[in-house]
Amino acid sequence: MADVGADRVTVRELASAAGVPNGTIYHAFGSLGAVLARTWLRAANDFLDLQRELADRAKTGAEDPSAAVVAAALAPAEFAERRSAAARMLLTVERDRLLGPRLPAELADELIGIDARLVSLLVGLSETVWNRRDGAAVEVMTTCVVDLPSALLRGALTGAETRPVPQRLRERLAAAVRAVLTVPPPPLPRRPATTRKQPTTKD
Structure with missing residues (x-):
């Protein structure tokens, strides 16, 4: 699926690669869509496990809180060294293309x-960085952990040849993340002061 895309994968090809009859695939998974969804989900969950592990490890004992963000941003490169095909699939196969009316509801829920x-x-x-959890702050983190890695690492991770992400490219990504973090999210709006209504007294 990483090499040809979800739309071009067939049960016959999967069965041939696994060395089993076509019926075995249907019996085990129910449909081609379920096979593809399970494969993508396994890779996505493994990646997120690794990403959180790297971020938590960087955060432990680090004086600079941005270290955890940099570690999370570099997680795709680390994941690709361990499972290059899975990393390539996550970048090239969009989750929404796996959703469809024939996909079992429980699988659709897991994907979402x-x-x-x-x-x-x-x-x-x-x-960790700003002691904030509002939308504006999370949007900055999305830039650092999702947008920048996708833009800078996609070429290296989706190429025909399987090679580690060059160190210089990793350093460039880390520098870009730190640069974004130097501009904090806009301050939270101040809540209007509330005046307490004085109780009225009867004469």
């Missing part, structure tokens, strides 16, 4: 639930 895991990480990083 991936967002909750990512948001939880982003909120945690925002609290």
